[in-house]
Amino acid sequence: MLTENEKILMTVVGGILLVFFLVIVFIISIARYQKMITKDLLEKQFLKERYEHEMLQVKLETQEDTFQLIGKELHDNIGQLLSTSRLLLGLTERNLEQPPETLLNANITIGQAINELRSLSKAIDPEWLRQFNFYDNLQAEMARMNSGVDLIRAEFICNTNLGLVPDQQIVLFRIVQEAIQNAVKHATPEYINILINMREQNLVVNISDNGQGFDINRHGSGMGIRNMKHRTAMLGGSITWESVLGSGTTVSIIIPVVNNTICL
Incomplete structure (x- = not known):
């Protein structure tokens, strides 16, 4: 119990x-x-x-x-x-x-x-x-500038294959085209040089001119520059400007191409 x-x-x-x-x-x-x-x-x-x-x-x-x-x-x-x-x-x-x-x-x-x-x-x-072929279209752009009435000497040197598919090549072309148009419109340069190289796993594009230059801190928020930054970000890259008033501007674009297919 x-x-x-x-x-x-x-x-x-x-x-x-x-x-x-x-x-x-x-x-x-x-x-x-x-x-x-x-x-x-x-x-x-x-x-x-x-x-x-x-x-x-x-x-x-x-x-x-x-x-x-x-x-x-x-x-x-x-x-x-x-x-x-x-x-x-x-x-x-x-x-x-x-x-x-x-x-x-x-x-x-x-x-x-x-x-x-x-x-x-x-x-x-x-x-x-x-x-779309970046190289051919940029060559045509250079030829058009050299035959124009603005007396601007344009030169394009590419020392590497582009590791970009056609869609990416179009975006890169628009970035470079915007840089050229900005230089022609605002800097009145005598020459514009474009140099493309491969550095390690990165595609490096430099667009240089001997124009008037500009203050990036004062004029770096324009629509053209914003578009260039946005398009570069779309490619996973970075873009910088080096400019000296009276001595010209260099635009540097760096784009990683590790896993992309070389198309050119």
Whole structure:
């Protein structure tokens, strides 16, 4: 026979075990519920991301089709109209003993317009973008500058292959193009030199000019410079400016190319 104290002790122990059991059941239930909530949130996030990805894909495909149509119209229609106009101007010139200077300038201007139109047509052609070649396009940019009326000598030296895929080459080209345009527009240089080397696992691009220079602390927040910084960050790289007032500017771009495919 159990004594009264033993019965009380057993009742207390049993109550404690029951409470302990209920606490464990409660904790397990909370954990399961939390797991279900997390799973539900993850599924919703996955569905949302998949939906956004599909919508983005649709937009990109629509944009690509639109660009392709615009490029075709520019090349086939507007380009042909300009070429015909230039041909007619040429015939008029030949029929005149001394063609007026305005007519000659008009012919030259239309020729420039045709070249710009061809460049624009290529720039929005998806197939051209997929095969973009940084070296060839920068060489064309240098040739255009050297043949211009601004009397700027431009030189481009590349001592390495670019370890960048076409999409990345387009971004790098836009950065370099922005640096060139900034120099031409604001610094009035006599020359612009571009040197590209590979240093260890980094692609190093230096754009130098002997123009007026500028104060990076005062003018370093312009849209052009912000775009260059943003695009360089997209490539996982860094960009710096060294400028001395009256002595020119050097823009240095460093881009890691460790795991990329060499395309040139």
